[in-house]
Amino acid sequence: xxxxxxxxxxxxxxxxxxxxxxxxxxxxxxxxxxxxxxxxxxxxxxxxxxxxxxxxxxxxxxxxxxxxxxxxxxxxxxxxxxxxxxxxxxxxxxxxxxxxxxxxxxxxxxxxxxxxxxxxxxxxxxxxxxxxxxxxxxxxxxxxxxxxxxxxxxxxxxxxxxxxxxxxxxxxxxxxxxxxxxxxxxxxxxxxxxxxxxxxxxxxxxxxxxxxxxxxxxxxxxxxxxxxxxxxxxxxxxxxxxxxxxxxxxxxxxxxxxxxxxxxxxxxxxxxxxxxxxxxxxxxxxxxxxxxxx
Amino acid sequence: xxxxxxxxxxxxxxxxxxxxxxxxxxxxxxxxxxxxxxxxxxxxxxxxxxxxxxxxxxxxxxxxxxxxxxxxxxxxxxxxxxxxxxxxxxxxxxxxxxxxxxxxxxxxxxxxxxxxxxxxxxxxxxxxxxxxxxxxxxxxxxxxxxxxxxxxxxxxxxxxxxxxxxxxxxxxxxxxxxxxxxxxxxxxxxxxxxxxxxxxxxxxxxxxxxxxxxxxxxxxxxxxxxxxxxxxxxxxxxxxxxxxxxxxxxxxxxxxxxxxxxxxxxxxxxxxxxxxx
Numbered sequence: 170x171x172x173x174x175x176x177x178x179x180x181x182x183x184x185x186x187x188x189x190x191x192x193x194x195x196x197x198x199x200x201x202x203x204x205x206x207x208x209x210x211x212x213x214x215x216x217x218x219x220x221x222x223x224x225x226x227x228x229x230x231x232x233x234x235x236x237x238x239x240x241x242x243x244x245x246x247x248x249x250x251x252x253x254x255x256x257x258x259x260x261x262x263x264x265x266x267x268x269x270x271x272x273x274x275x276x277x278x279x280x281x282x283x284x285x286x287x288x289x290x291x292x293x294x295x296x297x298x299x300x301x302x303x304x305x306x307x308x309x310x311x312x313x314x315x316x317x318x319x320x321x322x323x324x325x326x327x328x329x330x331x332x333x334x335x336x337x338x339x340x341x342x343x344x345x346x347x348x349x350x351x352x353x354x355x356x357x358x359x360x361x362x363x364x365x366x367x368x369x370x371x372x373x374x375x376x377x378x379x380x381x382x383x384x385x386x387x388x389x390x391x392x393x394x395x396x397x398x399x400x401x402x403x404x405x406x407x408x409x410x411x412x413x414x415x416x417x418x419x420x421x422x423x424x425x426x427x428x429x430x431x432x433x434x435x436x437x438x439x440x441x442x443x444x445x446x447x448x449x450x451x452x453x454x455x456x457x458x459x460x461x462x463x
Numbered sequence: 464x465x466x467x468x469x470x471x472x473x474x475x476x477x478x479x480x481x482x483x484x485x486x487x488x489x490x491x492x493x494x495x496x497x498x499x500x501x502x503x504x505x506x507x508x509x510x511x512x513x514x515x516x517x518x519x520x521x522x523x524x525x526x527x528x529x530x531x532x533x534x535x536x537x538x539x540x541x542x543x544x545x546x547x548x549x550x551x552x553x554x555x556x557x558x559x560x561x562x563x564x565x566x567x568x569x570x571x572x573x574x575x576x577x578x579x580x581x582x583x584x585x586x587x588x589x590x591x592x593x594x595x596x597x598x599x600x601x602x603x604x605x606x607x608x609x610x611x612x613x614x615x616x617x618x619x620x621x622x623x624x625x626x627x628x629x630x631x632x633x634x635x636x637x638x639x640x641x642x643x644x645x646x647x648x649x650x651x652x653x654x655x656x657x658x659x660x661x662x663x664x665x666x667x668x669x670x671x672x673x674x675x676x677x678x679x680x681x682x683x684x685x686x687x688x689x690x691x692x693x694x695x696x697x698x699x700x701x702x703x704x705x706x707x708x709x710x711x712x713x714x715x716x717x718x719x720x721x722x723x724x725x726x727x728x729x730x731x732x733x734x735x736x737x738x739x740x
Binding site: 230234236237257259266272273274283289291329330 | 468550
């Protein structure tokens with residue numbers, strides 16, 4: 170090979186995505202659960218997959234985790250197709266699935282210590298005590314897992330997901346059934362992580378709070394993709410204007426309308442209100458549209 | 464890497480054994496049949512094995528203990544595989560590198576340990592209740608080892624094929640029926656020969672025979688088939704079951720583990736909830 174004339178590939182230009190799917194499709198019988206999905210997850214970001222129940226969130230996550238075989242499309246996670254991934258890859262991926270109640274007879278620290286042993290041949294896993302305190306379970310270190318509260322149990326789940334210091338952490342609906350206090354603690358925990366995270370939720374407030382980027386999934390299709398601010402900007406074109414003219418009330422669309430309004434009527438305009446629809450309204454409208462179509 | 468997982472599996476086995484020994488349900492399951500068996504045979508201890516003056520009660524002790532190996536070992540392993548699938552324990556193992564290997568190692572080790580204890584503890588009690596037991600330690604050791612090697616893979620196969628614990632009741636019933644024709648409560652030679660043949664197909668009979676040879680005076684071999692303890696045949700048949708088990712178990716275990724995902728756990732949980740309602 171003539172090294173002298175071979176151009177180096179511009180690897181520095183665009184860092185390799187942690188997750189990349191092209192045309193990811195999942196079909197059960199004749200029903201498309203995922204209809205050709207393109208997803209990128211960038212290094213170090215928290216991507217939140219937001220969608221109503223049955224949107225296909227868990228299916229995507231399970232395909233990316235290597236627990237479910239896709240029907241079609243290309244998928245790479247940490248540079249590897251999860252369908253053909255080995256244990257070395259497995260050691261780099263942390264998984265927190267929905268509502269587990271396993272290992273009830275184990276004690277918290279004992280369980281973390283046990284699982285950490287599996288990672289010793291792949292890298293340097295967390296020390297069990299360190300992890301116990303990281304997720305705030307120091308007081309429960311010797312408690313039986315079945316005796317933990319829902320929130321404590323979930324934090325243990327996250328601890329187990331983190332144990333191998335993964336390059337990528339999956340969290341599937343991590344806060345279902347949490348009371349607000351526990352939810353807050355959990356959000357703080359997730360925001361404190363310095364790893365790439367893919368998290369699913371059907372709670373928009375949670376998505377806005379945690380996400381670097383939000384991907385809205387409805388009916389197996391991505392209907393929106395961007396930061397919370399970008400998504401809000403996308404929908405703000407639909408801002409509505411509310412005013413009264415000569416005591417009569419009007420509601421109109423668009424922003425330029427306001428300028429024209431004043432040019433035409435000047436001081437006769439009163440009670441002017443401009444409503445930017447909140448992301449929540451738009452999200453709920455999307456979900457409603459989908460449910461009506463179904 | 465495999466060594467690391469196996470070592471973690473051994474640790475898991477130790478912890479699960481300790482959990483089994485401190486769990487009331489587990490102890491009840493392990494001791495239920497020996498206790499019932501001993502109570503019944505204690506009342507029959509005055510009867511003698513036909514053609515001898517040996518207590519029929521004492522003669523039944525090894526057979527009752529062989530049940531511990533089958534129930535605590537084989538069916539117990541199958542049951543834990545099923546419940547671990549229902550509650551997500553197996554999926555958890557899947558999410559960890561070499562986790563399934565460590566998980567299975569742990570389950571097999573702890574089930575083997577509990578089965579052995581399920582033989583030894585009742586045996587210690589039996590020594591007080593039933594006169595005439597004569598323990599050949601070496602025979603006892605190899606019979607237990609060969610027996611466990613034969614039945615544990617079968618337990619793994621059962622646990623992989625069935626999706627709910629109720630199905631295990633069927634296997635339990637089948638083994639109870641086999642027990643009746645396996646010479647546990649009465650010498651097998653007293654049964655019609657077709658029943659003897661049926662009994663000799665299954666591991667229960669050979670486990671019982673092996674344990675009788677380990678725990679009874681040699682003279683009692685006279686009432687067995689061929690008037691012998693037939694050690695060679697015992698190793699042969701149990702060995703054959705072991706081969707079948709070791710060929711089948713990896714295939715069905717892999718198939719079962721591959722299928723496991725969050726949604727299948729959720730579906731299993733829903734079914735389990737419906738059952739309890």
